[in-house]
Amino acid sequence: HARVISKDxxxxxxxxxSIKETSSTVININISDRNEINGSYNHRMGFFESLETxxxxxxxxxxxxxxxxxxxYPDDFEVNNIEVDSFQSPEAPVLVKFDFKLKSFENGGLVYxxxxxxxxxxxxxxxxxERKYPVExxxxxxxxxxxxxxIPKGYKVDELPKSVRLNxxxxxxxxxxxxxxxxxYVQMRCRLxxxxxxxxxxxxxxxxxxxxxxxxxxxxxxxxxxxK
Numbered sequence: 401h402a403r404v405i406s407k408d409x410x411x412x413x414x415x416x417x418s419i420k421e422t423s424s425t426v427i428n429i430n431i432s433d434r435n436e437i438n439g440s441y442n443h444r445m446g447f448f449e450s451l452e453t454x455x456x457x458x459x460x461x462x463x464x465x466x467x468x469x470x471x472x473y474p475d476d477f478e479v480n481n482i483e484v485d486s487f488q489s490p491e492a493p494v495l496v497k498f499d500f501k502l503k504s505f506e507n508g509g510l511v512y513x514x515x516x517x518x519x520x521x522x523x524x525x526x527x528x529x530e531r532k533y534p535v536e537x538x539x540x541x542x543x544x545x546x547x548x549x550x551i552p553k554g555y556k557v558d559e560l561p562k563s564v565r566l567n568x569x570x571x572x573x574x575x576x577x578x579x580x581x582x583x584x585y586v587q588m589r590c591r592l593x594x595x596x597x598x599x600x601x602x603x604x605x606x607x608x609x610x611x612x613x614x615x616x617x618x619x620x621x622x623x624x625x626x627x628k
Contacts, residue, residue, distance in 0.1 A: 416597040419539040421446035425519055429502070429549040437502040437552055441517075443495070448539065450486075450494040457487050469498065472518060476503040505552045511624040515547050515561075515579065515588045520618035526608040535604060537597040547588040551624070557581045558625035564617060568610045569603060572596050575610070577617050586622065 403412060423446040429439040445453060457465055466482040473479055478501040486492035505511050514520065526535075551557065566575045572595055579588040592614065599607055 421539045421541045424544045427547045439500045445494045509626045512621045524611045531604040535599040543592045545590040549586045555624045559623035561620040
């Protein structure tokens with residue numbers, strides 16, 4: 401893409417509806433021979449998240465950034481071997497990887513476990529009850545989260561969230577939360593798609609309710625029960 405700079409050249413505008421932020425997170429959890437619950441985390445950032453991360457890394461050391469990652473998780477979540485790739489490349493997406501151990505199953509009869517593993521949307525970004533102006537987002541998005549978890553030995557799934565699919569204004573967006581349990585593994589796929597970035601004020605309530613449903617759904621937990 402190129403432009404001629406002259407008095408006769410018209411301004412060029414890029415519609416935010418044509419810009420897409422795509423990211424993915426993959427988490428695998430397996431049980432070792434010593435009955436330890438080990439996992440791997442792999443997050444590939446979109447362009448804008450990568451840009452923000454690179455700006456942060458320009459101000460912080462990589463070690464400080466890794467320390468922040470560890471601080472985001474509770475004491476029963478032990479993070480090791482953090483890798484941050486491609487942060488020095490202007491164009492390449494940032495990839496964050498680490499290994500972890502779960503200790504919450506060591507002494508619990510009932511264990512409450514959020515399968516989103518801290519990646520959930522915790523608050524609705526649309527807090528106002530009413531809005532008189534259009535909603536203008538910087539880009540559309542496609543976020544994909546997948547979890548494959550081996551059920552810890554000595555436990556069974558007592559309660560499992562229900563799978564849901566939800567459309568926003570027919571074709572403006574989509575949210576799916578698909579989860580299953582076969583007695584050995586819990587598998588989950590969660591995807592949020594926004595196909596447009598600009599919404600009229602008349603559409604505000606629909607996108608507010610859409611995000612409200614997402615926040616509620618992503619906060620749900622699996623209940624694991626110890627087998628007697």
